[in-house]
Amino acid sequence: GQNIDQPTEMTATEGAIVQINCTYQTSGFNGLFWYQQHAGEAPTFLSYNVLDGLEEKGRFSSFLSRSKGYSYLLLKELQMKDSASYLCAHMDSNYQLIWGAGTKLIIKP
Amino acid sequence: IAGITQAPTSQILAAGRRMTLRCTQDMRHNAMYWYRQDLGLGLRLIHYSNTAGTTGKGEVPDGYSVSRANTDDFPLTLASAVPSQTSVYFCASSDLAGDVDTQYFGPGTRLTVL
Numbered sequence: 001g002q003n004i005d006q007p008t009e010m011t012a013t014e015g016a017i018v019q020i021n022c023t024y025q026t027s028g029f030n031g032l033f034w035y036q037q038h039a040g041e042a043p044t045f046l047s048y049n050v051l052d053g054l055e056e057k058g059r060f061s062s063f064l065s066r067s068k069g070y071s072y073l074l075l076k077e078l079q080m081k082d083s084a085s086y087l088c089a090h091m092d093s094n095y096q097l098i099w100g101a102g103t104k105l106i107i108k109p
Numbered sequence: 110i111a112g113i114t115q116a117p118t119s120q121i122l123a124a125g126r127r128m129t130l131r132c133t134q135d136m137r138h139n140a141m142y143w144y145r146q147d148l149g150l151g152l153r154l155i156h157y158s159n160t161a162g163t164t165g166k167g168e169v170p171d172g173y174s175v176s177r178a179n180t181d182d183f184p185l186t187l188a189s190a191v192p193s194q195t196s197v198y199f200c201a202s203s204d205l206a207g208d209v210d211t212q213y214f215g216p217g218t219r220l221t222v223l
């Protein structure tokens with residue numbers, strides 16, 4: 001079957017670094033996506049990994065290990081506006097996205 | 110460029126009523142999707158369409174129907190609404206011809222069925 005897990009909630013301090021983990025199980029894999037969703041808004045695309053390794057994009061980086069079924073999103077220099085839910089999703093063999101329930105990130109001053 | 114629009118923004122509906130949620134995109138994306146999002150659960154795919162004239166069932170299709178008469182529009186119909194269909198509904202689109210099949214989401218429709 002297919003399964004994807006991420007922590008329900010995390011808290012971090014403004015200016016700090018936080019790592020949000022995501023593990024998945026799938027019979028077919030075509031990439032791992034991270035989306036950001038502010039409360040009451042639509043998800044917006046952050047990053048995509050299809051090969052092992054780290055993809056860096058400004059303050060945000062995403063890592064993938066296909067052999068371990070593991071990804072993380074790293075957020076540096078946290079700002080209050082980074083308070084949001086972060087959604088992990090993998091693309092299965094049918095090119096459909098399978099979504100985790102999301103990690104609510106709370107940033108404290 | 111508007112991207113993806115959805116209507117209505119929110120709706121309260123009596124159980125048993127028929128309801129159509131509208132979705133329009135102006136990016137000429139060939140694929141479109143309907144998801145529902147419920148507290149504590151990930152986005153769940155209801156129906157999708159890879160190109161105009163074709164549709165497919167997602168993870169939770171029961172009680173919903175879709176049509177794709179053209180590239181831009183992808184309406185979702187609840188034939189006879191039930192309280193368990195209370196949710197936030199997101200429409201999304203993607204360009205399957207691109208290197209990365211990134212999905213872009215509309216603003217959502219918050220539906221309450223009483």
